[in-house]
Amino acid sequence: MNQKRVVIFSGGELHPQYIKEIQSGDFIIGADRGALFLVSHHVKPDLAVGDFDSISSEELKLVRSMSEKIVECDPIDKNLTDTELAFEMAIREQPEFILLVGGTGSRMDHTLANVQMLNRALQHHIACAIMDQNNYITLTGSKIVVLDRGYKYVSLLPMTPEVTGITLEGFQYPLTDATLKFGESLGISNLLLDASGSVSISSGLLLVIQSHD
Structure with missing residues (x-):
């Protein structure tokens, strides 16, 4: 059975109130530092993914112990950002909706790349939004x-x-x-x-x- 919603917590701008966006039955993905944010707020990710180069070895142990499943990749030998890896795995769940939080922040290159990923969801006929404290971003072709x-x-x-x-x-x-x-x-x-x-x-x-x- 397909997940109705997938919520991705990435490693950009993150605030405790984002936890309130999680609904019962959501499939929750933590990308790199986003996974640490989740477990630090007593939320168990269904999947943690990334190279985890932005957290310490002790923090990674916590993520490993608190996540349902973890996919680790080499920080050098990879072609996708941690957020894109999480997004690809979200699409594989074939949900009706993907919500990305922590997808914006001080890195404009990462922010723009994440906004462009909305088109990938659209190509798979999946509604998608990026949310932060000041913005809620969606994309339409119809x-x-x-x-x-x-x-x-x-x-x-x-x-x-x-x-x-x-x-x-x-x-x-x-x-x-x-x-x-x-x-x-x-x-x-x-x-x-x-x-x-x-x-x-x-x-x-x-x-x-x-x-x-």
Whole structure:
């Protein structure tokens, strides 16, 4: 039976309140330092994965003892980041939804790489989101319902050179059959009018970013 949700804790920005995002029945993956974060907050990962070069040998012993399963890889002889390794294993679970926390932080290269991984989930017909204290990021190639999650703004950014047929319903600034291209700010800082709104597009890939300062 496929998992309904997979929650990945990666090694970026992590805060104790993220533990509250875990629901009963979730398949939980800790990537490198994300696994240590989980066990330090008394959560047993179903899977811990990574080279674990960002934690001490004593901390790794704790992760090994507290995880249902652990997959360790060489920190030199590998082609994927720890987060991408965790993401690949999440996709193998064939869930309906993947939530990535700790996927953003001070390393812009890792943050952008993780945002781009949303497209991989989309290719497998899996809904996916990246969440931190200030942002909730999703990707659509067709239509998505945006729920009010307590973030003030909703911004739209193209992930392909051009996104066409953008139509918004339930937003302060509506759009009908609009086009967004790389470098254009038309979709920045919109507002939901109610508990939800919808975003639909005809072609391309569109990032939907809920955020607050």
